[in-house]
Amino acid sequence: MATELIVIGGGLAGAEAAWQAAQRDAQVILYEMRPHRATPAHVTGRLAELVCSNSLGSNLMDRALGVLKAEMRRLGSLIIACADETALPAGSALAVGREEFSRLVTERVGQHPRIEIRREEVTRLPADSPVIVATGPLTSDALVEEIVHLCGQRHLYFYDAMSPIVTLDSINLDKAYRASRYGRDASQDSGGDYINCPLNNQEYERFVNDLLAAETIQRHRFETEDERFFEGCLPLEVLAARGPEALAYGPLSPMGLRDPRTGTRPHAVVQLRQDNLAGTLYNLVGFQTSLTWPEQKRVFRLIPGLEEAEFVRYGQMHRNTFINSPMLLHPTLQFRERPELFFAGQITGTEGYVGSAAGGLMAGINAARLLQGAEPVSPPRTTMLGALLHYITHAEPKEFQPMKANFGLLPEIEPFIRSKRDRYRAYAQRALTDLESFLAATGIVEEQVGP
Numbered sequence: 001m002a003t004e005l006i007v008i009g010g011g012l013a014g015a016e017a018a019w020q021a022a023q024r025d026a027q028v029i030l031y032e033m034r035p036h037r038a039t040p041a042h043v044t045g046r047l048a049e050l051v052c053s054n055s056l057g058s059n060l061m062d063r064a065l066g067v068l069k070a071e072m073r074r075l076g077s078l079i080i081a082c083a084d085e086t087a088l089p090a091g092s093a094l095a096v097g098r099e100e101f102s103r104l105v106t107e108r109v110g111q112h113p114r115i116e117i118r119r120e121e122v123t124r125l126p127a128d129s130p131v132i133v134a135t136g137p138l139t140s141d142a143l144v145e146e147i148v149h150l151c152g153q154r155h156l157y158f159y160d161a162m163s164p165i166v167t168l169d170s171i172n173l174d175k176a177y178r179a180s181r182y183g184r185d186a187s188q189d190s191g192g193d194y195i196n197c198p199l200n201n202q203e204y205e206r207f208v209n210d211l212l213a214a215e216t217i218q219r220h221r222f223e224t225e226d227e228r229f230f231e232g233c234l235p236l237e238v239l240a241a242r243g244p245e246a247l248a249y250g251p252l253s254p255m256g257l258r259d260p261r262t263g264t265r266p267h268a269v270v271q272l273r274q275d276n277l278a279g280t281l282y283n284l285v286g287f288q289t290s291l292t293w294p295e296q297k298r299v300f301r302l303i304p305g306l307e308e309a310e311f312v313r314y315g316q317m318h319r320n321t322f323i324n325s326p327m328l329l330h331p332t333l334q335f336r337e338r339p340e341l342f343f344a345g346q347i348t349g350t351e352g353y354v355g356s357a358a359g360g361l362m363a364g365i366n367a368a369r370l371l372q373g374a375e376p377v378s379p380p381r382t383t384m385l386g387a388l389l390h391y392i393t394h395a396e397p398k399e400f401q402p403m404k405a406n407f408g409l410l411p412e413i414e415p416f417i418r419s420k421r422d423r424y425r426a427y428a429q430r431a432l433t434d435l436e437s438f439l440a441a442t443g444i445v446e447e448q449v450g451p
C-alpha cells in the first residue's frame with residue numbers, strides 16, 4: 001500500500017492539506033511551481049500567498065465565515081492558526097500581516113519533518129500515489145490540459161460569470177410573485193418555479209440609469225487580454241449600455257409573466273431562480289456583473305421586492321479555473337472515478353481564502369485516512385464545512401458556480417427563528433455541537449500525531 005501523498009499546489013488549500021495529512025503520519029511531497037513559474041496574480045514564492053485582500057473575513061459567530069473559522073480551529077487548521085498569530089487590529093474581522101502570514105505558513109510547512117517541498121510545476125497527474133490537486137483558480141496551462149483529459153472539456157470552466165444570490169426570507173413576497181414564464185415548468189402547487197420582481201416604466205428607467213452610472217471593478221490585464229472572457233455571457237451593465245430597452249428585451253423580459261395580482265404584464269421583470277436544494281437561496285437570473293459589491297447592493301435593492309435583500313454572494317466575472325464538482329466529486333473531495341485522487345480549494349468551487357483552506361483541510365484528513373485504510377468522511381451538513389462540501393457536490397451541475405460559506409447553505413432550524421441574529425447564533429451553536437459528535441464518531445482530532 002502507498003504511504004506517500006502528493007499535494008499539487010502550495011496555496012491556501014494545498015498548504016493546509018499537506019499539513020493535515022502530515023500531522024496524521026503521512027509522508028507528503030508538496031509541489032509548488034512558484035517562484036520558478038509565476039501565476040498572473042502571485043508576486044512571491046511563498047506558500048499561501050494572499051493574492052488580493054489581507055482579510056480572512058469575520059470572526060463573529062453570527063457570521064458564516066466566523067462559524068467556519070471556529071470549526072477549522074477545532075480541527076487544528078494551520079491556515080487559521082497562522083492567521084491568528086499574524087492578526088492585525090481589524091475590529092471583528094481576521095485581517096493579517098500579508099507577508100508575515102505567508103512567511104509563517106511557509107516556515108511551518110517547510111519545517112514539518114514529514115513534508116518535502118518541491119519547487120516544480122506538475123504537468124501530469126501521478127498515477128501511482130494518492131494525490132490532492134489544489135492548484136487554484138490560476139492552475140498552470142499544462143496541468144489544465146491534463147485535467148481536461150481526466151474530466152472532459154465540458155466539466156472544466158475558466159471564468160466565473162456569477163449572478164448575485166439572496167436569501168429567500170429577505171425577498172418581499174408582497175411585491176414579488178411566483179410564476180414560470182407562460183405557466184410552463186411550474187412545480188405543483190407552488191404557483192411557479194421562479195420568483196418575479198415586477199418593474200413599471202419609471203422603476204425600470206431609474207434602475208437602468210443607476211446601473212449604467214454605477215462603479216465597476218478594475219479588471220486584471222490577464223483577463224482583458226483573453227478573448228474567452230465575455231464568451232456568451234455579457235455582464236448586465238454591458239448589455240444595458242446597448243440601448244434603453246435592451247434589458248427589457250433581454251434578461252428582464254416580461255413576456256409570459258403577467259402579475260397575478262394586477263392581471264397586467266409589467267414593463268420588465270427580474271426573475272430569481274432557486275439556488276439550493278433547501279430552497280433558502282435564490283439567484284438573480286442573468287445578473288452576472290462587474291459592479292463593485294457596494295454598488296450591487298445599492299442598485300439591485302432598487303428592484304421592487306429586493307429593497308431589503310440580503311446578499312450571500314455578489315455577482316462576479318473573473319478568471320477562475322474550476323471543475324464541475326457536482327458531476328465529479330464525492331463530498332469527501334474524492335474524484336468519483338478515482339478514489340485516491342482528491343481535489344481541494346478554489347478549483348472545486350469553494351470560493352475565498354477560508355473556504356479554499358477548509359477544502360484543503362478535509363482533503364488532507366481524508367487522504368491520510370485513505371493511506372491508513374480508514375474511510376474518508378465528510379462533516380454533517382449542519383456544520384458550515386459540511387454544508388459547503390455538500391453544496392459543491394450536490395448543486396445543479398448545469399448551473400454550477402463557486403460558492404462562499406453562508407448561512408443559506410445550512411438546513412433550517414424548526415421552528416423558524418424570526419430574529420436573524422438569533423437564528424444565525426442558533427445555527428452556529430448547532431454547528432459546533434454537531435461537529436463535536438462527528439469528531440467523537442470519527443476520531444479525527446485524536447488521530448493526529450503531530451510533527
Ligand SMILES: Cc1cc2nc3c(=O)[nH]c(=O)nc-3n(C[C@H](O)[C@H](O)[C@H](O)COP(=O)(O)OP(=O)(O)OC[C@H]3O[C@@H](n4cnc5c(N)ncnc54)[C@H](O)[C@@H]3O)c2cc1C
Pocket residue numbers: 008009010011012013014031032033034038039041042048049050051052053054120121122123134135136137138139140143220319344345346347351352353354356357
Ligand atoms: C486575482 C484574484 C483575487 C482574489 N482575491 C480574493 C480575496 O481578496 N479574498 C478572497 O477570499 N479570495 C480571493 N480570491 C479567490 C481565492 O480565494 C484565492 O484565489 C485563494 O488563494 C484560493 O486558494 P487555493 O489554494 O485554491 O489556490 P491558490 O492560493 O491560488 O494556490 C494554488 C497554488 O498552486 C500553484 N500551482 C498552480 N498550478 C500548478 C502546477 N501545475 N504545479 C505546481 N503548482 C501549481 C500556484 O502557484 C499556487 O501557489 C481571489 C482570486 C483571484 C484569482
